[in-house]
Amino acid sequence: MQTIRKRLSLMFVSCSIVSILLVTLFVNITVNKKFDHYMEDLQDKRYQRIVNYINEDYKRDGKWLESTGKELMHEAYMGNYCLTVKDVNQNVIWGMDSHDLQNRDHLKSMFTQDNGVYTTKTFEITDGGDVVGYVEIGQYSSVLLSKEDIDFKASINKSIIAGGLLTLVLTILLSLYFSKQFSNPIKDVANMSVTLSKGNFDIKSSSESNIEELENLRNSINILAEKLKVQDTLRKKLVSDISHEIRTPLNVLQNNLEAMIDGVFPVTTERLTNLNEEVIRFGRLINNLNVLKEFESESIKIHLEKIKLDEFLSDICKDFYLAAEAKNITIEYYIAPGMSYMINGDRDKLKQVFINLLSNGLKFTNQNGSITIKLYGDAQHFIVEVKDNGIGISSEDLPFIFERLYRGDKSRNQIDGTGIGLTIVKNIIDLHKATIDVDSIEGQGTTVKVKFEK
């Protein structure tokens, strides 16, 4: 197994090595070829000059002398080539010894090209159109280079190789830097997911990246970690809440029944009725949990139909007048005129929503209080407001009232309930793509706003 950084660096480096080698090779071949062409041109011109010179010298004397063209010997010696002048019968007039050149140091570097084989080229010397002799030019290399030429060629080759090596080093450094930019956030996210898989959700990835996809990945895993943490807390809380909710009525039943069996409490109808109420409450809790389970399963379906919200709400309110009267609570229902409050919704489920909200209003409002239901609209929504002047919700409880089995401290101690009503409400509201907001001041009252898209 390789780390992502190592793999990326290897990829970058191997790609660069291949391209640098290709570029270096290409530049090297091209420069050498051009240089050799240039030197061959020079060489051809030199040959021509030598032939012309000997031609002119011959013409001046009209015959071969031992000195004809001999001035060229020094230049030839310095230029590392040998001259041999012959008459028309191939008799040598004068000539240089090729072995004199063989031991020159810089020539050896030329020998590497064509192994230092001595080759000659013969040119005709003419006079008035007739061939009168020959000049033979011999050298140990196909192209003759001076020491400066060889140095020049070597320095170009050195520069190309140095450039290639420098580029390679730079590429390695850059590839390490860039691969780190990729690998660090990925490594961080990978480590984080391992930690999450071990059940430790208290973790956050902090290595920011300026690469869009990596930054999205980092944000997503952070959100995932947060959600898992919330879910984990809720799950733990749910287990403790359920056991608490079940333990309380069971304890009451057990204690009372034991006291009756032991004869401590006489068995009276009133006591049995109280115990029966506990059993009913217990049953209600289990029923509500069942309802909740249905809502939380993914498969829940809603049956949409057209609902006139104003009529719909007024019908529900009617069911509460009697209960309100018993607590001397007034229920006021107000509809802003000029709109047809038509929505698409599941009639039964929405009924459940407003029954739960009104029940809470009644439950958490003291004697002589009031509940107001308002229906109005803005540009995009129909808004239903259920407002009471009851006990209110503390700011500590407010963020959690939609959680399963959550009950405010006051209601837990003094008011009957299961802590499931608002969870069901929230689920139904979500299914309708509506929103619900709760504003509350402890001791003053609570306002619940449900907003339906028009």
Ligand code: ADP
């Ligand atoms: P339950 O009413 O069975 O306790 P809910 O889910 O309906 O459960 O409500 C959760 C909690 O929210 C309640 O226990 C209570 O503390 C708080 N709550 C809800 N509605 C109101 C309200 N109108 N006034 C005061 N508190 C409320």
